[in-house]
Amino acid sequence: MGQAYNTIAFDANKCDGCGDCMTACATAKTGTVDQSRSRIQIVGSADDGFELALCRQCADPKCVTVCPAAALTKNYANGVIDWNADKCVDCLLCTVGCAYAGIALDAGTGHVAKCDTCEGSPACVPACPHDALTYVTTSRIYNEVGDWEDLFAPGLAGCQGCNTELLMRHTLRRVGPETVLATPPGCVPGMGSVGFNGTTGTKIPVFHPLLTNTAAMLAGVKRQYKRVGRDVTALAIAGDGGASDVGFQSLSGAAERNEQILFMVVDNEGYMNTGMQRSSCTPYGAWTSTTPIGKGPGNIPSQGKTQDAKNLPLIMVNHRCEYVATASTAYMEDLYDKLDKAILASKRGFAYLHV
Numbered sequence: 001m002g003q004a005y006n007t008i009a010f011d012a013n014k015c016d017g018c019g020d021c022m023t024a025c026a027t028a029k030t031g032t033v034d035q036s037r038s039r040i041q042i043v044g045s046a047d048d049g050f051e052l053a054l055c056r057q058c059a060d061p062k063c064v065t066v067c068p069a070a071a072l073t074k075n076y077a078n079g080v081i082d083w084n085a086d087k088c089v090d091c092l093l094c095t096v097g098c099a100y101a102g103i104a105l106d107a108g109t110g111h112v113a114k115c116d117t118c119e120g121s122p123a124c125v126p127a128c129p130h131d132a133l134t135y136v137t138t139s140r141i142y143n144e145v146g147d148w149e150d151l152f153a154p155g156l157a158g159c160q161g162c163n164t165e166l167l168m169r170h171t172l173r174r175v176g177p178e179t180v181l182a183t184p185p186g187c188v189p190g191m192g193s194v195g196f197n198g199t200t201g202t203k204i205p206v207f208h209p210l211l212t213n214t215a216a217m218l219a220g221v222k223r224q225y226k227r228v229g230r231d232v233t234a235l236a237i238a239g240d241g242g243a244s245d246v247g248f249q250s251l252s253g254a255a256e257r258n259e260q261i262l263f264m265v266v267d268n269e270g271y272m273n274t275g276m277q278r279s280s281c282t283p284y285g286a287w288t289s290t291t292p293i294g295k296g297p298g299n300i301p302s303q304g305k306t307q308d309a310k311n312l313p314l315i316m317v318n319h320r321c322e323y324v325a326t327a328s329t330a331y332m333e334d335l336y337d338k339l340d341k342a343i344l345a346s347k348r349g350f351a352y353l354h355v
Contacts, residue, residue, distance in 0.1 A: 004139035004146075005079025008115070008122055010052040014132035017042055017050050024127030028118060030108060037108050039115045040124050041101070055102030055115040057081055066097035079139075080116050088112065138332050148173045151203045158191040163329040164266055165191060167355055168237060170332070171264065172204070174339050179233045180221050181206040184214040184247060186239035188266065190273040193237070211246035214238055215254035218261050226260075233346060234261040240281035241271045244312045255319040258349035262342050265312065265354045280310040313354045322349030329355065 022038035030037045041053040061081050064072045071087035072094060083103075094103050094112060106113035115122075117135075125133045151172040158165040164187050172179065181204055183189040194208045195201040209217045214236050222234035243251050243265045254261060270288050271277040278288040282305050287293045291305040316324045323345030327335040338353060345351040 003076060003079070004142040005057065006117070006120065006135060006137045006139050007057065007079075008054060008117065008125065009134045009136050010054070011132050011134075012049055012051060014130045015042060015050040015052075016130060017044065018129065020127045020129060021124035021133055024123045025115075028123035029113070030106075032108075034108070037106055037113075039113050041104075043101075053101035053104075055081060055098070056100050057115075057117070062097040062099065063094035063103055066093045068093065078117075078120070081114065082116070083112065083114060085111060141332055141336055145170075145173050149177070149203070151177060151179075152193070153195075153199070153201050153203070156192045156201065157196075158187075162187070164188060164268070167264075167266060167329050168193065170329075170335070171235075171237065171339065172202070174336065175233050175235055175262070175343060177204055178231065179204050179235050180218070180225070182209050182214050182218045182221075182234075182236040182238075183207075184209050184211050184236075184238050184242040185273070186211075186242050186266075186271075187268065187273045188237045188239065211242045213250050214242060214247050215250040215259070215261065215263060218263075219254050219257070219259040222260055231347075233343060234259075236261065236263045238263070238265055239271070239273070239279075240265055240267040240269060240312070241279040244280045244310050252319065255316060255321050255350045255352065258320075258322060260346055260349060262346040262351045262353070264342075265352075267312075267354055269309070278305050280307075281312060283309045313352070316352045316354075319350070321352050322346070323351040324354075325352075326354045 019035055019042060021040055022035040022042060023033050025038040025040045026032055026034050029039060042050050043053055044050040057079050061074055064074055064081060068091060069087045069089045071084045073082050075082050088111060090111060092105060103112050103114040122135055125135045150169055152169050156165055168188060181202060183193045183206060189208050192201040194206050218234045218236050225232045251263060267281050269282050270279050275289050277290045282288060285304040287304050292302050293304045294302055313324055313326050323342050325338040327338045329335060342351040342353045
């Protein structure tokens with residue numbers, strides 16, 4: 001497996017060109033507030049928007065390729081492209097080779113200068129008052145779990161672009177092989193978690209309960225394993241319909257009894273596997289096949305779902321569960337941190353994770 005690295009990300013929609021990041025960089029690297037000597041440059045205008053001139057620490061750096069003196073090298077320990085002043089002949093070919101204007105002549109020294117991420121703590125990021133700059137550190141997840149066994153079989157039949165498969169694979173990698181999985185009717189088994197055509201979709205024991213009894217069946221499985229002296233993680237991956245609607249009585253009962261299970265809800269805000277019908281987690285005003293927008297019977301205007309979404313995480317908090325959290329696959333570091341806490345909490349009682 002390759003190596004992943006942290007990186008500085010830029011959101012042009014949040015940038016107003018204030019230049020605070022350049023001042024912070026110039027101060028940290030040159031001891032001055034001269035923005036022209038900053039290794040990060042915001043370019044553009046308020047009318048047309050702003051772009052970022054910054055070393056991307058490329059995996060295949062063209063600046064390294066064109067440097068005739070080998071003054072630039074890729075550091076595979078931290079991902080930074082290092083510059084060696086003793087070797088540099090000031091030919092400036094690297095400034096031509098970089099497509100991101102990430103390396104440029106520093107007039108104060110007469111040499112080129114580029115970002116080195118301030119040894120993993122870039123000064124520009126906290127200086128930005130609009131959060132247009134972030135230091136993305138999710139590489140640690142890839143480096144840590146990338147070699148772990150994927151406990152879902154390849155080729156699951158998920159819809160293109162759906163993040164559920166991403167969630168399933170990451171979750172099982174983290175939970176590990178000593179797991180029993182319950183996936184009630186919905187997108188997760190529909191993608192093949194319980195297998196099809198005589199094959200199994202996972203490399204761990206998995207069963208397909210009813211919508212109404214997922215938590216009850218899983219609680220019984222966990223108790224039987226405890227009875228025979230085996231410590232396994234009892235994991236449910238259910239949709240919002242199977243948790244907030246049809247399966248709520250089973251979920252509520254298991255939470256109230258503080259059963260030692262980890263119940264994960266994949267909330268895509270509807271019954272997507274059977275035609276995109278509304279669930280109680282569908283937001284107010286949303287269009288589904290059962291809450292259309294337009295003219296209804298009798299030519300009466302229909303404005304989508306007329307009820308607010310059920311706040312299932314808050315309801316689970318009121319059950320006094322061992323652990324309750326919300327997460328998103330858009331923020332993988334946060335998801336992993338909460339998943340770690342949920343796994344530990346499930347050893348003591350009921351852990352609920354709403355994704």
